[in-house]
Amino acid sequence: MAFPRLIRFVRGPLVAACLTLPSWLQGQSDGNEWTIVAGAALGAYSGGILGTVGGVMPCGYALNPSTCSLTWTLVGAGIGGVSGGHIGSVSRERMGDLATSAAIGFGVGTAVGVVLAPFVHHYTWQDALAIGMIGGAIGASPKGAAIGLAAGLAGGVLLWRAIPTATSEDALQTALLGLAVGGISGWMAEALQVGGNGAVVFPMSVAF
Amino acid sequence: MTTDVGGRGCDAYTSENVAVFWVVPRDDNDRRQLDSWCRAVGPIVFVPNASIEVADAGPADPVVLAVWNVSLGAGNLRAFLEREIDLRCGPQPHVETHALLLLQEAFRQDESVPPDRPGAKSQFTLREREPIGERVDIERVASECGLSLLYIPSARNGDRETGGKREDLGNAILSTLPLRDPFAMELPREASRRVATGVVVDFPDGRSLRALSLHFDTFPGPWKLLRTGNSSRVRQALALAEALTLMEAQPGAEQIATLAGGDMNTWSTYEGAFRQLMAAFPDSPEWHGEPTRGSFPTDHLFFRKGSTPNGFSTPISYHPVTVDYNSDHRPVIAWMLLGSR
Numbered sequence: 168m169a170f171p172r173l174i175r176f177v178r179g180p181l182v183a184a185c186l187t188l189p190s191w192l193q194g195q196s197d198g199n200e201w202t203i204v205a206g207a208a209l210g211a212y213s214g215g216i217l218g219t220v221g222g223v224m225p226c227g228y229a230l231n232p233s234t235c236s237l238t239w240t241l242v243g244a245g246i247g248g249v250s251g252g253h254i255g256s257v258s259r260e261r262m263g264d265l266a267t268s269a270a271i272g273f274g275v276g277t278a279v280g281v282v283l284a285p286f287v288h289h290y291t292w293q294d295a296l297a298i299g300m301i302g303g304a305i306g307a308s309p310k311g312a313a314i315g316l317a318a319g320l321a322g323g324v325l326l327w328r329a330i331p332t333a334t335s336e337d338a339l340q341t342a343l344l345g346l347a348v349g350g351i352s353g354w355m356a357e358a359l360q361v362g363g364n365g366a367v368v369f370p371m372s373v374a375f
Numbered sequence: 376m377t378t379d380v381g382g383r384g385c386d387a388y389t390s391e392n393v394a395v396f397w398v399v400p401r402d403d404n405d406r407r408q409l410d411s412w413c414r415a416v417g418p419i420v421f422v423p424n425a426s427i428e429v430a431d432a433g434p435a436d437p438v439v440l441a442v443w444n445v446s447l448g449a450g451n452l453r454a455f456l457e458r459e460i461d462l463r464c465g466p467q468p469h470v471e472t473h474a475l476l477l478l479q480e481a482f483r484q485d486e487s488v489p490p491d492r493p494g495a496k497s498q499f500t501l502r503e504r505e506p507i508g509e510r511v512d513i514e515r516v517a518s519e520c521g522l523s524l525l526y527i528p529s530a531r532n533g534d535r536e537t538g539g540k541r542e543d544l545g546n547a548i549l550s551t552l553p554l555r556d557p558f559a560m561e562l563p564r565e566a567s568r569r570v571a572t573g574v575v576v577d578f579p580d581g582r583s584l585r586a587l588s589l590h591f592d593t594f595p596g597p598w599k600l601l602r603t604g605n606s607s608r609v610r611q612a613l614a615l616a617e618a619l620t621l622m623e624a625q626p627g628a629e630q631i632a633t634l635a636g637g638d639m640n641t642w643s644t645y646e647g648a649f650r651q652l653m654a655a656f657p658d659s660p661e662w663h664g665e666p667t668r669g670s671f672p673t674d675h676l677f678f679r680k681g682s683t684p685n686g687f688s689t690p691i692s693y694h695p696v697t698v699d700y701n702s703d704h705r706p707v708i709a710w711m712l713l714g715s716r
Contacts (some may be wrong), residue, residue: 218629227605230647236604280597289566289596297597336642336672 185214198256205369206262207248209269214247214351215240215317216304217312221347223245224340231342247308250358256363265307267356272306273299306345308353376560376617378625381607385413393421394528396558396625399617405564408496412568414533415495416543417488420514420524425551427468428519430613434580435713436539438552439472440690442636442676443706444590447532449504452478452516459696459708461478462551467520473551475576475711477588477636477676481513481526481547484657488541497531499560507701511707513547521536522549525557525585527572529590544573546588546637551576554572560618565592565599565607571637575629577711582685583629589615589637591648608639608648616655623681632687634711636676638704644672652677667695667705674707688713 172322222239229235253260305312323341329331380388456462462470517524528543565625573587595607656677667674690709
């Protein structure tokens, strides 16, 4: 199974990230424990959902797609959570902006979900909620998601047209991957950008 | 999966009119939802014997196999039978060789499909392409062509009604050979109710084969997609394999070869679902390399010899037909040679 191997692969960086997080917070003055938690939660939610969406098509090729999808979700949530926690520690204002943006995305997504209901087979209210959740995840990292989606879509269409054996599925897959990678990268870029002078200090050695 | 259908809220599972062996999901939530779909459909149709004249077919002559999604009657089944299998329907149906057809999106249109009931769920009305000529349901095709038939409806086709006749749809098996021991595998609910339809086919020289028509879901809804990833077709493929194993483990079950075919809605032969079924059916013919619905390879044939092969071997000459006969899927054809036992 891929999941245990992936856990071994990522546990080092994840442990390192968690251990170094307190040092990132040294000298940052604007956030408090609530904004850190809120930032981490928002980042984990956004990154997790984006990871799930990005993994939808590639995981269709796995013999165990559920495990594959969970892996993508956890990686996205991990990166998003760490980034979000840092943002929340540095800038309450920026955290507020991201939360507002996520709420708008959730609202728009839910509205889209409700509008689609009469036209989509086997639709439930939970499906509308799911679209809202995807909207919220994108809304929390809108620039990265938009750039990633555009790049992925452009690349996917080129691939489809240039390679005889490529199909529209490949174009869609590339677009979704772009959305996910762009959105998650957007969190990392935001975390690196906010504050501006944070130095990463390892308080102790970490065994991988 | 389980063979326990106790407590199910739909008559089809325990009906004695047509005694069908059911294998169903264990999950209670799935079963509740599947019951509501089941209550909206009409009864199972089972015509065990064919009346068609099969000329010049020796007891061990090859049998033509076909897998086709007939797109709710848009696919011109009678034209396909005539041109590809040389099977003539009409007052005196006639064919040169035995045939076994595994069909998906077959529909039935008559008063036996119940009107709307409280708690019964039907899917949105599916509209097929404009048919060429008259749109004929599966019971009429079987009757007019003198074929044996097993039709197990999966879902009601919305509120569609013509002259008091309502519609349901599902998988069907048509054949020039006699059928017996019908069975059904109700797959885990991903987007809609899907019932794999199966039967034992008796050949003229006394050997038998288990045949199964299947149809997987395309995509689950967004909620299920977020919760389970893109695992719908893999779950249905694994459930099908488990169900077959359960059937074969029943006391007195025949350990015979199994042929399965249908519309898997796969976008690629690298998909996990296709690979899982190729593993479960190790004697399957190699994929012919062509798409069967647009640019996608959705329709497949699988085979396994079982512990008592009885001379059955991997089907040969496996290929899609050039013409789609007005369906959105191209039919797939192969031949089953009957070697010595």
